[in-house]
Amino acid sequence: MSTDDKQTSSCSDAACGCGSAGAAAPVVTLQRRPRGTPAELPPPPGATLLRIPDMDCAVEEADIRRALAGVAGIRALRFQLTARTLAISAPAEVMPTALQAIGAAGYAATDVTPGRAGAGQAATGHAQAHSHDHAPGHAQEHGHDHGHGHGHDHGLQPGLVRLGAALALATVAEGLHLLGEGSTALRLLGMAVALGAIALAGVDTFRKGFKALLRLKLNINALMAVAVAGAFVIGQWPEAAMVMALYAIAELIEARSVDRARNAIQKLMALAPAEALVQQADGRWQAQPVEQVPLQARVRVRPGERIPLDGVVTAGQGTVDQASVTGESLPVDKRPGDALFAGTVNGTQELELRVMAAASDSTLARIIHAVEQAQSTRAPMQRLVDRFAAAYTPAVFALALGVALLAPTLLDWSWAQAVYRALVLLVIACPCALVISTPVTVVSALAAAARAGVLVKGGAYLEQARRLRAVALDKTGTLTAGRPRLVEQRVLAGDEALALRCAASLAGRSDHPVSQAIAAALADAPAGTPPLPVERFEALTGRGVQALVDGRALVLGNHGLVHERGLCDAALEAELQRHEAAGRTVALLADERQVLALFAVADTLRAESAEAVAALRAMGVVPVLLSGDNTATARAVAAEVGITEVQAPLLPEEKLRAIEALQQRLGPTAMAGDGINDAPALARADIGIAMGGAGTDIAMEAADVVVMNDDLRRLPALIRLSRRMTAVLWQNVALALGIKAVFLGFAVAGSATMWMAVFADMGASLLVVANGLRLLDGKGFTSRP
Ligand SMILES: Nc1ncnc2c1ncn2[C@@H]1O[C@H](COP(=O)(O)OP(=O)(O)OP(=O)(O)O)[C@@H](O)[C@H]1O
Numbered sequence: 147m148s149t150d151d152k153q154t155s156s157c158s159d160a161a162c163g164c165g166s167a168g169a170a171a172p173v174v175t176l177q178r179r180p181r182g183t184p185a186e187l188p189p190p191p192g193a194t195l196l197r198i199p200d201m202d203c204a205v206e207e208a209d210i211r212r213a214l215a216g217v218a219g220i221r222a223l224r225f226q227l228t229a230r231t232l233a234i235s236a237p238a239e240v241m242p243t244a245l246q247a248i249g250a251a252g253y254a255a256t257d258v259t260p261g262r263a264g265a266g267q268a269a270t271g272h273a274q275a276h277s278h279d280h281a282p283g284h285a286q287e288h289g290h291d292h293g294h295g296h297g298h299d300h301g302l303q304p305g306l307v308r309l310g311a312a313l314a315l316a317t318v319a320e321g322l323h324l325l326g327e328g329s330t331a332l333r334l335l336g337m338a339v340a341l342g343a344i345a346l347a348g349v350d351t352f353r354k355g356f357k358a359l360l361r362l363k364l365n366i367n368a369l370m371a372v373a374v375a376g377a378f379v380i381g382q383w384p385e386a387a388m389v390m391a392l393y394a395i396a397e398l399i400e401a402r403s404v405d406r407a408r409n410a411i412q413k414l415m416a417l418a419p420a421e422a423l424v425q426q427a428d429g430r431w432q433a434q435p436v437e438q439v440p441l442q443a444r445v446r447v448r449p450g451e452r453i454p455l456d457g458v459v460t461a462g463q464g465t466v467d468q469a470s471v472t473g474e475s476l477p478v479d480k481r482p483g484d485a486l487f488a489g490t491v492n493g494t495q496e497l498e499l500r501v502m503a504a505a506s507d508s509t510l511a512r513i514i515h516a517v518e519q520a521q522s523t524r525a526p527m528q529r530l531v532d533r534f535a536a537a538y539t540p541a542v543f544a545l546a547l548g549v550a551l552l553a554p555t556l557l558d559w560s561w562a563q564a565v566y567r568a569l570v571l572l573v574i575a576c577p578c579a580l581v582i583s584t585p586v587t588v589v590s591a592l593a594a595a596a597r598a599g600v601l602v603k604g605g606a607y608l609e610q611a612r613r614l615r616a617v618a619l620d621k622t623g624t625l626t627a628g629r630p631r632l633v634e635q636r637v638l639a640g641d642e643a644l645a646l647r648c649a650a651s652l653a654g655r656s657d658h659p660v661s662q663a664i665a666a667a668l669a670d671a672p673a674g675t676p677p678l679p680v681e682r683f684e685a686l687t688g689r690g691v692q693a694l695v696d697g698r699a700l701v702l703g704n705h706g707l708v709h710e711r712g713l714c715d716a717a718l719e720a721e722l723q724r725h726e727a728a729g730r731t732v733a734l735l736a737d738e739r740q741v742l743a744l745f746a747v748a749d750t751l752r753a754e755s756a757e758a759v760a761a762l763r764a765m766g767v768v769p770v771l772l773s774g775d776n777t778a779t780a781r782a783v784a785a786e787v788g789i790t791e792v793q794a795p796l797l798p799e800e801k802l803r804a805i806e807a808l809q810q811r812l813g814p815t816a817m818a819g820d821g822i823n824d825a826p827a828l829a830r831a832d833i834g835i836a837m838g839g840a841g842t843d844i845a846m847e848a849a850d851v852v853v854m855n856d857d858l859r860r861l862p863a864l865i866r867l868s869r870r871m872t873a874v875l876w877q878n879v880a881l882a883l884g885i886k887a888v889f890l891g892f893a894v895a896g897s898a899t900m901w902m903a904v905f906a907d908m909g910a911s912l913l914v915v916a917n918g919l920r921l922l923d924g925k926g927f928t929s930r931p
Pocket residue numbers: 620621622623656657658660661685686687688689690691702703704705731732733772773774775776796797798823
């Protein structure tokens with residue numbers, strides 16, 4: 147038989163989270179929104195929504211992911227198991243290939259994209275045969291209208307009614323079995339009732355199991371179908387009915403829990419309002435769907451409303467609660483020129499903004515997209531578990547076969563006994579709990595991080611974070627606020643006004659924070675003086691800038707730049723030392739012959755930096771400062787936050803080599819930087835962490851982890867989360883395997899019944915899912931009280 151990885155798919159996917167686990171999950175406490183079923187999420191704009199009737203379990207999802215992995219051009223997949231839908235974000239020309247791949251994997255898919263012509267039509271050849279309604283009233287009503295907000299139990303109800311009926315019938319069958327020992331009529335009635343229960347609960351399982359067996363696959367459906375049919379045949383019909391009903395209930399509950407964990411983040415999308423108040427050409431304000439609002443449009447946000455689109459404040463002043471994007475619990479001050487993010491909540495003031503990004507391209511949309519992608523990558527532990535499960539199912543199947551065939555001769559069991567115990571083994575063979583435990587855990591951890599404003603681009607990074615031995619930190623913008631100010635200026639030679647004008651003209655051309663600080667401070671000083679003409683402007687990476695200013699060759703840059711031109715003297719060196727010891731960065735303006743002026747720039751340390759550094763140290767992680775600035779300044783800043791290891795001055799490519807050296811010397815090394823000029827080092831590090839990612843697209847693309855706000859304490863928190871996640875993963879594996887082992891023992895000893903085995907499996911699944919969902923609480927992760 148084929149033992150390819152389809153077998154991993156045994157089982158119900160998403161295991162279980164039962165209503166109670168669901169209710170306890172903090173996920174649903176999204177601000178000011180009625181709770182909704184996961185299935186209500188609209189597909190991402192432009193995505194194709196497919197209904198795949200045979201996909202309601204994590205294993206089947208894994209199958210389909212695998213099938214689509216080879217299709218180039220797919221940007222993201224969004225699975226909704228309870229609704230049995232898959233939203234594919236991909237260019238239109240990719241869709242036929244994608245549909246083909248899904249078909250080839252044995253799944254029928256129907257295009258149900260809302261509002262698309264032809265939606266509802268079978269998308270693959272053999273769709274028709276299967277698209278009848280398997281979960282009456284349940285699957286169907288979800289994929290479609292998402293708009294209305296119904297209670298969170300809604301999606302569960304119809305399926306539960308049917309399965310509740312199945313369970314009731316199974317119980318009746320059990321009773322009739324006990325009562326009807328002697329009576330043929332009661333026996334026949336009991337059999338009929340049991341058959342009814344199996345039909346109600348097991349149509350799907352039997353159909354899918356049969357299909358799997360035809361393809362020589364051993365998935366959970368095949369196992370259950372064989373077990374239930376076998377039990378019925380050997381006269382254990384009440385048992386067969388009970389097993390089928392319990393199994394189906396467990397599966398439904400599991401699918402819902404998995405969706406719940408998965409949607410913890412995606413529901414954030416619903417936080418951006420659908421409409422914006424836009425100023426029209428004639429000056430009127432009119433509500434318009436956000437998708438139709440053009441860039442640069444002026445949008446008004448009333449007090450207390452959610453910001454509809456990313457933009458820049460043009461009028462008004464107030465505070466905005468940015469928790470949904472950055473995870474910051476405190477409202478942030480906004481004034482004209484500041485960035486606003488879609489989905490965040492305006493305070494008590496009216497704000498006007500200029501739209502800077504399309505709705506589908508907002509920071510929030512990017513976060514959601516990145517999390518979706520992260521969920522489709524598998525952490526190493528997940529791969530390990532999947533591999534194990536793939537071998538485990540056929541192994542137990544073989545064991546069951548052995549028991550049925552050999553035990554009667556070897557162990558002197560009756561045939562009926564042997565077959566029954568073999569069937570129990572089959573039920574135990576379901577590695578559901580095991581398979582489900584890892585994705586639920588990883589997805590919950592990813593979700594917890596994202597809700598705290600930390601975007602982790604894959605479970606693998608989260609798994610690796612706990613192994614970090616060193617964290618390289620950038621100075622500007624990471625340890626410091628990244629908004630340096632000019633604190634001292636002194637003209638050393640020549641005409642004072644002219645020197646300042648030259649410096650302002652030169653600095654104004656650079657976007658380096660040091661230059662910007664100088665330009666900003668000088669801009670308003672000599673009022674009315676127009677900037678001097680600047681020609682042949684050139685940035686000297688990591689050192690400064692040079693140009694012809696009004697025809698004169700000038701440089702503005704660090705000490706090294708001036709020193710190597712032989713323009714330093716003892717007095718200047720002494721003055722530089724004084725500034726550097728205070729942690730200031732000095733830029734010098736010089737012509738070919740002498741230093742003309744000195745500008746000392748200071749950046750404020752972030753309040754959290756020292757705390758974060760101490761926490762890293764306490765975890766056994768060595769913090770290292772890598773700076774482009776001079777040694778003395780870097781050391782002064784490092785000393786203030788408690789970092790002892792400093793490497794400075796480094797050029798960008800030297801930072802990269804420094805990372806490699808740290809990896810050699812200490813082990814896995816992360817690099818935290820602003821993500822803009824540190825890109826190569828971020829890429830080389832085991833985990834590249836971009837700080838303050840909310841504003842910068844480049845950082846969001848380049849890094850493995852994006853901290854949306856600037857809080858360095860998210861780093862130790864990330865490591866803590868990683869440790870916690872790993873602990874939960876191991877707990878879950880132990881739990882799942884332990885429970886199996888116990889029942890395997892009972893089964894072989896002959897004291898386990900089939901329904902006990904199913905119950906144990908369901909219990910194990912519920913436990914591991916509940917355990918995994920615990921991570922959603924983000925405990926120890928945020929600094930929120
Ligand atoms: N455009 C510029 N204008 C003024 N000074 C500059 C400029 N570019 C570089 N420098 C000087 O060179 C130093 C190193 O610059 P670089 O950009 O490599 O480091 P940084 O990013 O400022 O510091 P860190 O790496 O610590 O964050 C700066 O501290 C500054 O003194």
